[in-house]
Each structure stands twice: as structure tokens, then as C-alpha cells.
Amino acid sequence: MASQLAEAIHQLIQEKGLTEEAVLKTVENTIKAAYKRAYGTADNCYVEIEDDLSDVSVYSRKVIVDGVYDPVTEIELEEALQMSPECEVGDEIDILIDPKDFELSAVQTGKQTARQSLSEIQKDTLMSEYKDKIGEIIIGYYQRERNGNIYVDLGKVEGILPAKFQSPREVYHKNDRIKALITDVKKTYSGLQVVLSRTDPDFVRSIVELEVPEIYDGTVEVFKIVREAGYRTKIAVLSHREDVDPVGACVGLKGVRIQSVIRELEGEKIDIVPYDPDPRVFIKNALSPAEVTGVVILDEEKRQALAVVPESQFSLAIGKQGLNVRLANRLADWNIDVKTEEQYEDFDELLAESRKAAQNLFSGGDDEVYEITALAELPGVDKKIVEVLEAHGISDIQDFISAKDEGKLDEFDDISADDAEKIASLIEQTVEFVEENENEAEADAASTEERGAETAEADASAADKDIAADGSEEVYECPECGARITTDMTNCPGCGIGLSFEYEDEE
Numbered sequence: 001m002a003s004q005l006a007e008a009i010h011q012l013i014q015e016k017g018l019t020e021e022a023v024l025k026t027v028e029n030t031i032k033a034a035y036k037r038a039y040g041t042a043d044n045c046y047v048e049i050e051d052d053l054s055d056v057s058v059y060s061r062k063v064i065v066d067g068v069y070d071p072v073t074e075i076e077l078e079e080a081l082q083m084s085p086e087c088e089v090g091d092e093i094d095i096l097i098d099p100k101d102f103e104l105s106a107v108q109t110g111k112q113t114a115r116q117s118l119s120e121i122q123k124d125t126l127m128s129e130y131k132d133k134i135g136e137i138i139i140g141y142y143q144r145e146r147n148g149n150i151y152v153d154l155g156k157v158e159g160i161l162p163a164k165f166q167s168p169r170e171v172y173h174k175n176d177r178i179k180a181l182i183t184d185v186k187k188t189y190s191g192l193q194v195v196l197s198r199t200d201p202d203f204v205r206s207i208v209e210l211e212v213p214e215i216y217d218g219t220v221e222v223f224k225i226v227r228e229a230g231y232r233t234k235i236a237v238l239s240h241r242e243d244v245d246p247v248g249a250c251v252g253l254k255g256v257r258i259q260s261v262i263r264e265l266e267g268e269k270i271d272i273v274p275y276d277p278d279p280r281v282f283i284k285n286a287l288s289p290a291e292v293t294g295v296v297i298l299d300e301e302k303r304q305a306l307a308v309v310p311e312s313q314f315s316l317a318i319g320k321q322g323l324n325v326r327l328a329n330r331l332a333d334w335n336i337d338v339k340t341e342e343q344y345e346d347f348d349e350l351l352a353e354s355r356k357a358a359q360n361l362f363s364g365g366d367d368e369v370y371e372i373t374a375l376a377e378l379p380g381v382d383k384k385i386v387e388v389l390e391a392h393g394i395s396d397i398q399d400f401i402s403a404k405d406e407g408k409l410d411e412f413d414d415i416s417a418d419d420a421e422k423i424a425s426l427i428e429q430t431v432e433f434v435e436e437n438e439n440e441a442e443a444d445a446a447s448t449e450e451r452g453a454e455t456a457e458a459d460a461s462a463a464d465k466d467i468a469a470d471g472s473e474e475v476y477e478c479p480e481c482g483a484r485i486t487t488d489m490t491n492c493p494g495c496g497i498g499l500s501f502e503y504e505d506e507e
Contacts (some may be wrong), residue, residue, distance in 0.1 A: 022125070024049055026117040031058055031099060033113035038102050039072045046094065059094040085258055096130035115181040119191075126157055126192045130185045137206045138196070152178050157192045163195035169266040179207060179264065207264055208235065211257045214249040220330040221246075223275040226330040230268060232319075234286065234327045238275040247272050273331075283307060285327035290317035293341060303334045308344045375400055378426050385419045388412075397427060 008121050009023050021088075028047045036042035037057065044061040062075040075095070080087045087093060110491055133360060140152035140159050148163035150172060161180060172178065180196035181203040187193075204226055214220040215237075223236040237246040251258045273285040280295040290313045296306040309317045317338045318325050322350045329336050372378065373396055375386050393414055393441055394400050400423060403409055411422045476485050478492045487490055 019125075021429050022121045026121065027056070029117050030113050031056070034099065034102050035060075035097070041072065043218045044073050045097075051385065058099055060097050061092055062093050064089050064091045064093060065454045072415050092369045123187055123192050123312075127185060127187060130157065130192070130194055132180065134182050134185065135202060135206075136182055136183055137179060137203070137210070138194075139177065140196075142172045142174055142178055144174075150178070152180070152196060154194060157194050159194040160197045161196045161198065163197050165195075167198050167266060167268070168199065168266060170230075199227070201225040201233070204233055204261070204265070204270075207261050208250065211260050211297065212252075214239075214244060215244075217255055220249050224331055226327050228323055228327065230266075232269040232271065232323055232327060233265070234271045234273065234288075234331045236273055236275040236282075236286070237330055247274055263478070279303075279305065279332065279334060282326070283332045283334055283368045286332045287336070287338070289318050290324065292317070298337075305334050305336050306344070307336055308341055310339060311342065314338065314340050373397055375423065378423075379430055382419070382422065382425055385415070385423060388414050390418075391421075397431060399422075401427070 001120050009020070009027070027049065031047050032042040032045050035045040039045075039060075046059045046061055048057045048059070049417070050056075060072075062073055064087055065074045066077055068074045070077050077087075078088055080091075080093050083095070084093060090253065105173075105437060110353045138154060140154040143151045143158070144152045145151070148166075150161040150166070152159035152161055159180070159182075161178065163181070178196075178198075180198050181200050182194055183197045183200060184195035185192065186195065202225075204227060205222055208222065210245065212220065215222060220237055220239050220240055223238050225233065225235050227233040235250070237250055238251070241245040241418045258270060258272065262268065271288050274498055276282045276285060280297065284307070286294040289310075290309055292313075293308045296308070298304040298306055307317065316324070319327075325336055325338055360421055362461055374388060375381060375395060376383070378397075389395070389400065392415075394403055404420060406422060409415055410417075445492045476487075477483070478485050478497070480497050483492055491497065
């Protein structure tokens with residue numbers, strides 16, 4: 001019996017993939033279950049298994065008493081003395097039990113317990129094994145299909161490829177080889193179930209890692225993957241070495257690496273683009289294969305951007321049913337609006353009008369105008385840039401414009417071209433230069449002179465006459481500056497104002 005037990009234990013270990021400790025624990029639980037079925041309790045049942053599996057002993061531990069109340073757990077002193085002369089009342093004694101004496105019902109109970117225990121142990125063992133494999137690629141074979149779900153033979157366990165995790169491009173037949181990503185492991189009544197996926201972006205990541213050694217060794221990093229399974233995948237990559245092109249490494253010589261990935265995905269389109277920390281550059285890359293003329297950041301806080309493309313590239317940038325721009329949004333994590341160059345010009349004019357209307361709204365309307373001359377007075381200006389410009393002696397708006405036009409700003413190391421453009425753009429948006437018309441100025445001057453002459457004429461006629469002592473000439477006083485004037489003068493010698501004299505007839 002001992003050799004049969006040892007052989008059975010070794011067989012379970014090999015076939016079920018169980019540990020020796022788990023099998024021995026199952027044997028012990030089986031015997032205790034049969035003991036409980038035979039005697040009503042297993043609290044006083046003890047099982048000993050030899051280290052070499054050569055023998056199994058079952059004991060019933062009983063308390064020595066003087067007057068037995070429960071024969072299952074107690075034994076009379078006289079009977080115990082026959083087994084051990086040194087025992088006393090209150091001691092415990094182990095009595096060897098032969099499992100062959102168990103009734104058939106007890107044996108059946110033990111068998112059922114053994115099956116359940118082995119099944120649970122096997123589930124726990126496999127659960128532990130496959131839990132560690134979540135996120136890894138596994139290969140199995142098509143077994144059957146039910147309600148759109150495909151059941152895959154993985155060897156030790158059965159995998160399930162739900163309909164929602166299947167690519168619309170793929171069709172399977174019996175015994176077809178299936179490569180998929182392990183996404184979850186579940187215990188079921190019938191055993192362990194491994195949930196598989198071929199639509200998860202990490203499935204593409206794992207395949208690319210297998211094809212591109214630079215990704216596997218960490219030289220090239222996959223920054224992000226977004227995917228519409230069966231249609232298009234976008235992969236952003238970056239290199240940790242300047243001499244390694246991340247896109248070229250993924251594509252491979254003559255595209256051999258990326259073609260292997262495309263074949264595994266049944267012809268799904270794949271765009272591999274370089275990651276860039278500058279959102280403008282990254283958005284431009286994300287819209288590949290479309291050529292982007294430029295990217296305008298509309299609202300950095302809300303992550304809204306506008307991509308401008310030539311008319312011929314507009315449909316390519318949008319993609320079929322908006323797929324390309326939708327994937328670019330997810331890849332760059334920005335809300336991207338795509339417009340043609342002509343649409344952008346109209347949009348720019350509309351934006352300028354909206355900005356002007358907003359400024360009028362917050363400034364109190366068109367009639368309310370503020371006069372500013374200093375750079376620091378510009379609304380929303382970067383104070384740090386203003387301080388640097390002031391350190392170079394440029395504090396007025398007009399001084400800045402003159403310095404920019406003359407190219408003096410390029411001589412300053414602490415003022416970048418971008419900083420200068422920001423200030424120039426802000427001036428263009430918020431400042432309106434008013435130049436006085438020369439004709440109007442001349443007309444105003446002539447009008448002023450005419451009004452001055454009229455005033456002088458009126459004042460001169462009303463002024464008191466100052467007659468010279470010799471009575472030879474009438475002398476008057478200029479109403480403007482007080483200088484002495486005579487009737488033969490047409491302009492004041494002091495201030496130059498025009499003069500005119502009127503005389504009243506004396507009766």
C-alpha cells in the first residue's frame with residue numbers, strides 16, 4: 001500500500017503540476033474527511049506520513065478517564081493501561097486506526113473531498129502562475145466559438161477571446177494559431193479561465209518589443225500607443241541616444257520590422273511618429289501622414305490647438321470618418337481642430353474681430369480709449385521681458401518699435417527672438433497709432449491765426465488811444481503782448497499777430 005500511495009502522489013505531482021506539499025495536504029484532508037464520516041468528528045484524528053512516502057498512519061487521540069461518557073474521544077483507564085502501563089487518568093493516548101475499517105460511505109466522502117481539494121489546489125496553482133503573466137503575449141489554438149466568443153486551448157488552461165476584444169479584420173477557423181495578450185484571469189466552476197485580447201494597445205506594444213531590439217533594451221522608448229483596432233494605430237516613440245533614430249529603429253531596414261507587426265495585425269495601418277516635448281511639434285507629428293503647415297495654440301490651459309494644412313492635405317489630416325484626427329487628439333492629449341490655409345485666414349480675421357470686441361467690452365466700449373506709451377502698460381505683458389528691455393534703455397513702445405526695426409534687439413543676448421515677437425504681437429493687437437493729418441494741421445493753424453487776428457482787431461478798436469506828445473502819430477498797445485503799435489502797422493512787432501484798425505466818425 002505504501003508503494004501504491006507513493007506512486008499515486010508522484011503521478012499527481014507530474015500530471016497536475018502540483019507541489020508535493022499540496023498533495024500530502026490533500027491526502028491528510030481526505031483521511032480526516034473519511035474519519036469524520038465514520039466517527040462524527042475529526043478533531044481527534046491525526047495523520048502521519050513518512051518522509052519517503054513509504055507509510056501513512058492514522059491515529060485517534062483519546063483522553064484517559066474513569067468512566068467513559070464519549071467513546072469517540074475517551075477511553076477507560078483499564079483499557080489504556082493495557083496499551084501503556086505508565087498512563088494515568090487525564091493523560092492522552094494515540095490509538096492506531098486502520099482506514100480499511102472505514103465504511104463505504106466514509107470512503108466515498110474521502111474520495112469526494114480529495115477531488116475537490118485537488119481541484120482547488122490546481123486552480124490556485126494555475127491562478128498564481130497566470131496572474132504573473134497578465135500583460136504578456138501567449139499563443140494558443142482555436143478550439144470552439146460560442147455567442148461570438150472564441151475559446152482557445154492554452155494547454156493547461158482554457159482561454160477566452162471575447163467578441164469585443166477581437167479585431168474586425170480577423171476571421172478564425174478550427175485549430176488556427178492565435179497570439180493574444182493576457183488581460184485577466186478568473187476562477188470559474190469548471191476551472192480557470194484566461195481572458196485574452198487582440199485589440200488592446202499593449203498587444204501592439206508587446207509585438208513591437210519583440211520585433212525591435214532597441215525597445216527591448218531600453219534605447220528606444222514607446223511613449224504612447226493609441227489604437228482603433230482593425231483600422232489604424234499610432235505609436236509615439238523617443239530615443240535615449242542621440243545617434244539612434246527612434247522611428248527608423250521601429251521601421252527597420254526597408255520596413256522589415258514594421259511589416260512583421262502589420263502582418264500580425266492582419267494589415268492594420270500603423271503610424272510611427274517621434275515624440276516631442278513641444279506640443280506644436282508633437283501635434284504636427286501626430287497628424288501624420290498628413291503634412292501640416294503650422295500649429296497654433298488657442299488655449300494652453302484647456303489644451304486646445306489649431307492645425308493648419310494645405311487644401312490637398314485636409315482630407316488626409318481628418319481621415320476617414322475623422323479617424324486620423326481623433327487618434328491624434330488621443331496621442332497628443334490635445335483637442336485639435338484642423339483647418340485649411342484659406343479657412344485659417346478667415347478664422348484669423350474672425351478671431352481678430354472677436355478679440356477687438358472683447359477688448360471693447362471690457363474697456364467700456366468704443367468711445368473709451370486709453371493712451372499708453374510705456375511697455376509696462378501693455379495688458380498681459382510679461383513683466384520679466386519688460387524689465388530686461390528697460391535694463392537696455394527701452395521702456396517706451398515707440399523706442400521698442402524703432403529698436404526692432406533697426407535690428408538692435410538682435411544684439412541683446414538676454415532677449416530671444418520669441419520674446420521680441422511676443423511683445424510686437426501684443427503691441428499690434430492692443431495699440432493703435434494715430435497720426436495727425438498735415439492738411440488738417442495746417443487748416444487748424446490757419447483757423448487759429450484768423451481767430452487771433454479777429455480778436456486783435458476787436459481789441460484794437462476798443463483800446464484807448466495813446467496820442468504822442470508832439471501829436472504827429474497815434475500810438476496804441478497790442479492787446480496780446482502789450483507792445484506799442486501804430487496805425488500803419490499790419491502785424492505786431494512783439495508777437496506777430498495781425499492788426500486791423502477801425503475808426504468811428506465823430507459828430
